[in-house]
Amino acid sequence: MLGKVTVDPSFWELFPDAQVNIMLVSGIDNHDTDDNLARRRKLLREGSDKAEDFLGAAAFAKNPVVAEWRQAYQQFKKKKGVRASIEALLKRIDKGEDLHPISPLVDVYNSVSLAHGVPIGIEDQDKLAGTMHLGQVHEGLPFQPVGADKDEPTLEGEVAWYDDQGAVCRCLNWRDAQRTMLDEDSTKGVIVIESVNADQAQRANEAMSDLEELLEEFFGIKPDKSVILTKDAPSVDVD
Template sequence: MENLKIDSNFWEIFPEATVNVLTVDGLDNHVSQKRDEEMVHVLNTASEKAQKYLTEEEFSKNEIVKIWREAFTKFKKKKGARASIEALLKRVSQGRSFQPINPLVDLYNSISLEFGVPCGGEDLDKIEGSMHLGIAKGGEAFRPLGEEKDEPALSGEVIYYDEQGAICRCLNWRDAQRTMLTETTKRAILVIEALDEAQQARAFSAIEALNKRIFEYFGVSGNIEVIKQEEK
């Protein structure tokens, strides 16, 4: 069974994209003081490594920020929506620290920082039917993390979705509460996108590093799939 299906309308916007997918089973994602202490170290180390992506004094002129802002002009989006990697790098640029969330989220955030790529994850057991990446029709149900009311997807927005609604809005901007990774997550799907050839090698290295880090931490190894547009 395919864990992620990519709709043809996504390739119409991003024909050179690759989507790196890692699926993992057998996780023990519980939170503890010892694990939090470990994750603080992992995140601090990753934050230091992310400094190499912030070479320009003006934040918006840094290469990774420019690349993803340009990508976000190609589809309908909610005002203020930014790529997840930009939000992480913004914290680094401001000298703000990262607090642990849960081990799996902390690990993928550390990889995102180290490699300068967006990374997201969902609980596979909470996804209804197949998970898709494509263009929203508009109105797909979506309740963001930390919110008490729905904020449905916009028509023309790039979203991850399933039979019940949107899973992640504006490509990789914000996850839904419904499918988020929690302490009880046993099976997960993790995704790293690259939108052109220049980003592909770094994104693939990142998904391999994430798989290795998950194995070192959880003792389980996942399955990697790289999805590209089929040649005609």
């Protein structure tokens, strides 16, 4: 079970102006219903429409949100072709693809991610072990990606989220682990938004505000905690 979230000094050395928004939630009912499925489809359409504000450049890579995250990913070791999660979402919108519902909480945060052009991730608190860190790793931590059937350990010098049992999300916000992923029976989550500059940070704060409203609308809950981690205040206890 998760006890603490902390951002290691190695991350701040790479990204001194960064911030990490953390929201802790509990009391989630992540099961599909006919009612919430229709509302989630509408929410995803609205998020997709708002995402057009972050597109429009003749070349996809020239869109500022995409370019900024690609530049950030040049700062650490990574697998070839790895991109930020927000780039993957925006690319689908750029290609005219529709986003299909996955689960209530995932759909809510994907819609907010698109609407604000920020990478949002979530892990199941009950599946995490001890402290969840964000930092550069210096050994091959065990990691089985969502949907994969084999281990794909972290690289030396990669920036990753990790806990006492291995990697949780590789290459900053690229790919989540099967071990800690949210499922329909999850009731507690830790929601994360990373920002590496002031413009991203402002949008992240606005995204968290929207998330708080949607959590109450869809799940009837308020966050247990919502904090901003910086190099001067890099940790938050869960309890």
